[in-house]
Amino acid sequence: MAKKEVDDRFKKFGTVSFTAITKTNDFVGYLEQGKVMGTQCKTCGLQFFPPRADCFQCLSSDMEWFEVGGKGKLLAYSKLQFGPMGFEGDLPYCIAVIDYGDYKVFGRIDKNLADDEIKIGMEMKAVANKLPNDQLNYVFQKA
Amino acid sequence: MGRVAIIGVGQTAFVRGYPGSIRELAFEGFKDCMIDAQISAKDIDASIVCSAPEYDKQRSPSGVFAEYLGLTPQPTFYVESLCSSSTTGVKLAYSLIKSGLHDVVAVIGFQKMSEISSAESQERMGRGTDVQWESPFGTMMPAYYAMFAKGHMEKYGTTLEDLALIRVKASTYGQINEKAVYRKAVTLDMFTDPNNPMSGPVASPLRVGDCCANADGCSCLILASEEKAKAICKKPVWILGIGSASAPVNMTGRKGFAGLDVADIAGKTAYKMAGITPGNVNVAEVHDCFTISELIAYEGLGFAKPGEGKDLIKSKETYKEGSIPVNVDGGLLSKGHPIGATGGSQVRTIVLQLRGEMGDMQVKNPEIGLVHNVGGVGLYANIIILGRS
Numbered sequence: 001m002a003k004k005e006v007d008d009r010f011k012k013f014g015t016v017s018f019t020a021i022t023k024t025n026d027f028v029g030y031l032e033q034g035k036v037m038g039t040q041c042k043t044c045g046l047q048f049f050p051p052r053a054d055c056f057q058c059l060s061s062d063m064e065w066f067e068v069g070g071k072g073k074l075l076a077y078s079k080l081q082f083g084p085m086g087f088e089g090d091l092p093y094c095i096a097v098i099d100y101g102d103y104k105v106f107g108r109i110d111k112n113l114a115d116d117e118i119k120i121g122m123e124m125k126a127v128a129n130k131l132p133n134d135q136l137n138y139v140f141q142k143a
Numbered sequence: 144m145g146r147v148a149i150i151g152v153g154q155t156a157f158v159r160g161y162p163g164s165i166r167e168l169a170f171e172g173f174k175d176c177m178i179d180a181q182i183s184a185k186d187i188d189a190s191i192v193c194s195a196p197e198y199d200k201q202r203s204p205s206g207v208f209a210e211y212l213g214l215t216p217q218p219t220f221y222v223e224s225l226c227s228s229s230t231t232g233v234k235l236a237y238s239l240i241k242s243g244l245h246d247v248v249a250v251i252g253f254q255k256m257s258e259i260s261s262a263e264s265q266e267r268m269g270r271g272t273d274v275q276w277e278s279p280f281g282t283m284m285p286a287y288y289a290m291f292a293k294g295h296m297e298k299y300g301t302t303l304e305d306l307a308l309i310r311v312k313a314s315t316y317g318q319i320n321e322k323a324v325y326r327k328a329v330t331l332d333m334f335t336d337p338n339n340p341m342s343g344p345v346a347s348p349l350r351v352g353d354c355c356a357n358a359d360g361c362s363c364l365i366l367a368s369e370e371k372a373k374a375i376c377k378k379p380v381w382i383l384g385i386g387s388a389s390a391p392v393n394m395t396g397r398k399g400f401a402g403l404d405v406a407d408i409a410g411k412t413a414y415k416m417a418g419i420t421p422g423n424v425n426v427a428e429v430h431d432c433f434t435i436s437e438l439i440a441y442e443g444l445g446f447a448k449p450g451e452g453k454d455l456i457k458s459k460e461t462y463k464e465g466s467i468p469v470n471v472d473g474g475l476l477s478k479g480h481p482i483g484a485t486g487g488s489q490v491r492t493i494v495l496q497l498r499g500e501m502g503d504m505q506v507k508n509p510e511i512g513l514v515h516n517v518g519g520v521g522l523y524a525n526i527i528i529l530g531r532s
Contacts, residue, residue: 018270078289084281086266105395106276120297137279
């Protein structure tokens, strides 16, 4: 994966990113390719989402990427009518947590999903998404 | 090693726009406490200053306050755990005294939130979560707690009216608490009237009326060793138990959305240390940053079984005359929530209750009181159990 001299690709994550440099910068590279990825510890096999560069279980930093595939279940969500500074233009939007079994994913629900279609327990999938300001994130769609 | 007591309590009124700087705000809370404790700055061996950072520009406020309050050259330091900062200060003061390092320690909690706008404040609070992986989605405190409200409703059938009843109770006491920022009555009708601001949507299912208000304020507590407390204080209130815990910051690390594990664990630890059960608690202050937070606290602290918190509020058992009065000073919902000052204000209320000095908000003859103070979205929790003897 092509890297800039100063790899600050994480600046591209979300409507407003608060982190520029992380060892998990490839996450953004994968988002650009349309993939939502987590990391897995090569030593002990523990899977992480959000991705981590380091495993707290065995203290290894030898990680590999895996694709967040298949379906998860909607565990919790809320629709915001008021937003923090910098996010006013996105309103209204839903934040949510999806349970994939071995790990969970926090993100936003796709704006195209109508309110009355959103039900706790429904099957959803995380999909890479380009924001109007050219930033990148991922959204949950009906699976 | 002897016990540790609280020998002085004080706070400013919690207000919307404090007309002074943070050191002047701290002075007001400190003065109120010194008058209560009837001691002077030279009697204090160390001070701990508590707040959540980035609301004002001052870095390391402890040194500034120590100078302004006449607490130099005694040691001072700063501590933060977001909304639970000042009970973390209490825990540290307890440890300093218990270890024998100091005899008398001041815990000063403060926040001047009015220096920034409401949207900026939501952004600051939203950054009290996972800034790398969650904040870029546009998170804020009401939306996180709204997920727990939704989770609780889904699991236990809790209703919007149950939540509104918590706010109605808070306003009952907020109206008679001179220190509260919100002094008006709140009725159930306001939540169903689309023209009333209380019913306005914030983050579904939470409405304006389900959320506490930002405020400026300062709280101050003086803790002392048993020997000192008995020598200089007529009505010391004793620390019987302290429990603390942490939880994964990212919501992906949470087991479920119908309770806060962090407070459940801290509560069990505190009960064990105090050697009591939930049934022994006569009065409590819980962290009602949102209506759902109080309902969850009833269950987490064992005042109600899981899912039955709504029955406690419906039957008014958490009112002043009920079997377990909770937040009968208006709570965060009516008093306001100046982040770093909140825990100290909760402790102040319980100390005054145990001394029988809470005026119109006084619960009948309490022996044991409990403080439940949560930081972030169930990220940190401190539970403190206080006793008259």
